[in-house]
Amino acid sequence: MDPEVVTFTIPIENNKIVFVWNITARLPEGEIYCSMLKVFSQFGPLYSLKLVPNASVAGPGYYAVLKYYSSQSARRAQAACDKKNLFQDTPVKVQICIKQKGFPYKSLELYSQKCQELANYYLGFNGWCKRIIALQNISGLDDNPEMESDPQELGKLRYLCVVEVILPYHGVCSRGVGVAEECLEKQNDPLEYILKSGKVQKYAEQKALSNAFQKILLVVLDSGKVAVEYVSGEEDNVDCLSEEELKGLIQVNDFTWAPMDAGGGEDEEDWAEISFHEDTLIDS
Structure with missing residues (x-):
């Protein structure tokens, strides 16, 4: 694996964005968020973690979007967590995004x-x-x-x-x-x-x-x-x-x-x- 350059900017590259779905609603939303943060921060620093309720047609539950500063961190998270139970009784699906609409950022500077x-x-x-x-x-x-x-x-x-x-x-x-x-x-x-x-x-x-x-x-x-x-x-x-x-x-x-x-x-x-x-x- 080649060395990776990490910059002090907002990560917007596709290979740094991880999707997690099949998250059940058996635990309170706050507990799910904290559990996910604990699990996925092991693979590298996270810029953000967003937990979103499923659409009404999909039934109760959540999906999550995580953004890493490093693509290596995203790959490690996907390899270690995909099809694993993690914090619930059923396995979750973890994948890396390859297509994404643009974000309307005025600046890419990191806070x-x-x-x-x-x-x-x-x-x-x-x-x-x-x-x-x-x-x-x-x-x-x-x-x-x-x-x-x-x-x-x-x-x-x-x-x-x-x-x-x-x-x-x-x-x-x-x-x-x-x-x-x-x-x-x-x-x-x-x-x-x-x-x-x-x-x-x-x-x-x-x-x-x-x-x-x-x-x-x-x-x-x-x-x-x-x-x-x-x-x-x-x-x-x-x-x-x-x-x-x-x-x-x-x-x-x-x-x-x-x-x-x-x-x-x-x-x-x-x-x-x-x-x-x-x-x-x-x-x-």
Whole structure:
């Protein structure tokens, strides 16, 4: 089996999606979900597990859609669990998807919490660390003094954050930039300002952390060992600058504003877009 490259992005490849069906309704839904999570997480880190009730014409029961970060994990899960009883009295069917409708993602970037979970799995809790290089309030820095300001623009709170992710055992450092904004409903309310400042700073840090992880590739070898590659964008000069240069070079026009999204918008998937038919599965 060839080494596999695992990236810090949302997995959408067909060979990373696993279908499980013939799940009976003899146990409560919450217990079924926890049992499936315990069984299938043994084969590798899961991006998501969705348990769905059968259509009314199919009778009581469930099917599930699982998404792994690694196709190797998906293959191991299929080989070990197909036609096995697992957590119920009757066997389930487990197959890998080979056809799939497209997902309407705006971005394939992985949410920061998911990035940390993936890094912890492959690198270990002591295999990486992060530090904040810059966290700056940049509200109003792009306002043109010669133009009349929009009242809504005056009430926007904006923060820029630069985070560095360090992999000490691999000699890799990656910097990411995140910008977040939020509207202030009451400009003269100090309590609202303090509360929203904390939220915007946190979200800017999360965006920067996610951006830093996008440049890191994990090469998973057959032995289970992990090698690391750093890949920078063509126009990415954040990693080339010293900290002093970076702090002095913060320019508003270089970045795109990200609206507040405390829940991580990319985690909300349109599961109805997955084709669930016999011809979408790999025969065992």
